Amino acid sequence: MKIYVLDASALIVFLRDQPGAPRVGDLLREAMRGRARVLMSAVNYGEVYGLILRQNGQERAWAAIQAVSPLSIEVLEATPQRACQAADLKSKHKLYYADSFAAALAIEHRATLVTSDSDFRKLGHGFPVAWLKT
Secondary structure: OEEEEEOHHHHHHHHOOOOOHHHHHHHHHHHHOOOEEEEEEHHHHHHHHHHHHHHHOHHHHHHHHHHHOOOOOEEEOOOHHHHHHHHHHHHHHOOOHHHHHHHHHHHHOOOEEEEOOHHHHHHOOOOOEEEOOO
């Protein structure tokens, strides 16, 4: 079964119906049909909430989280092991720490990272990336 990891930018693209949103929607439909898994770190999930909170207030942020909750996104904890893996990636590739959680999850699950964030280009070709924009 194909596994995908969404970073915060991928979920934002989907919620705001920006270019790349149909691709994220397709992946979520595949997950609902049991043909794929869509994972997200709790850190990146919180990053989405925080961005919407900062830009639009608590009511809109909470509404976004409520809209996302029935989707087939498995939100995984930031365990101590994942936190250390993320820190290793941050140090080695000079990523933002939150981005490092998405990368660590993709590596852990041998998954395709789904993103519109060009900072992930710093990782080279260590694992597959589905770019939502170039």
